[in-house]
Amino acid sequence: MIVFRIVIAALITSTVAAHAESCPRPDTLGTARVLTVDPKTYPRVGKQSFPDTLPLGDREVVLTFDDGPNPPTTSKILAALASECVRATFFMIGQSAAAHPQLVKRMAAEGHTIAHHTFAHADLKKVSFEKAVEQIDRGISADEMALNGKATSVPTTPFFRFPYFESTPALLDLLQSRRIAVFGADFWASDWNPMTPQQQLELVTGRLKANGKGIILFHDTKGQTAAMLPDFLRYLRNNNYKVVHIVPPTASSRAISH
Template identity: 75%
Template structure:
């Protein structure tokens, strides 16, 4: 279930900025998992609509540059945080939220949850959420204020998917990605991601805000979106976790 799909984001003070075209509210109870690289379904995006997501942060030197680039273009994104990084960078987590971005969760230490016991995997999930919540709201809780989660390496298990669904936490894959875990120049990365975007036409895009090449490329990528009439959709939770 998706709500308020036609709602527009706040008006941007810069008339020539890319902006955020609309807000899409996701109900985890009705939409437990999305992202075509991992699951059968994605978000109901129109042609030339994209959702920008970032994993593995926050990391001061690079996340700050990405936030600045997004702010200049009045664009909102979703950040899937590593708990130990959130714990070390609480002011940056608060800044993300203050600037209107959505905070999702990505475990405590980016463990591959398929390679550890179920109990250890649950501990990674809960500890990561608690650290993110402490950085964001000043109170540790395994119940996320925004119930969005992404598996490290997209490695899920049926038991963990069922657990997260029972908790009312939506699992996000991606429709395509920038492959920015591979070393390349910002120019090479821009060519790669714009080519994939042209082929897909729409979708949930995965970046990593810990990568210097991504931070360097982001202003040019946002300008590309604006010049080629792409529209950014901001995702938010329609409900609280149960």
């Protein structure tokens, strides 16, 4: 029993880093806590794609955005997040990151997590294994160059999401061997479909009510999402939901875990 308690305590320590810093404006949603996601513990998460997801409590959500950065819409989304002191995770397309490095740096400077989504949003299930790996590595390298000025296929943040959620067993095994966590989602806003911001708000809040918690997928390239987000964040605040910000383990914690 003592050993079991020690293991549970270690697991909690490895996944829950700390409560987020308090927002200076008390009337905002804020970021409730920071969750450290170790790919060794959580190699694949998101109920729409995998059996497991992140250890979230009731009414806790993780906000994720795909396909950016795109200055006209991403800038509005960053402004909405900042106005509510909320931090999110952006799964970026490498060629877009290469085209807008200052926006990538801004996202990181404002406390958001920079994650990866291939170089050109290819469906990796429809190309050879070698080409798929090239897309993954080239995307990571472009993101790292935009963020840190150094091209490397070893990501600062080892979080990856497959375009269209289309993976293969071989690619999943490769990413797990490289200690890169693969993210699906627990539900999404379906913002790839044309709709008004109000229609999208109603859709995603309905799915949130049905799920109660989870990793939510948006796209920061969509104007309707940028227009809807302030109202969605207000909905979260008014209905007692809490935002959890995900981050990778620190270099020191990774060394200890080996």
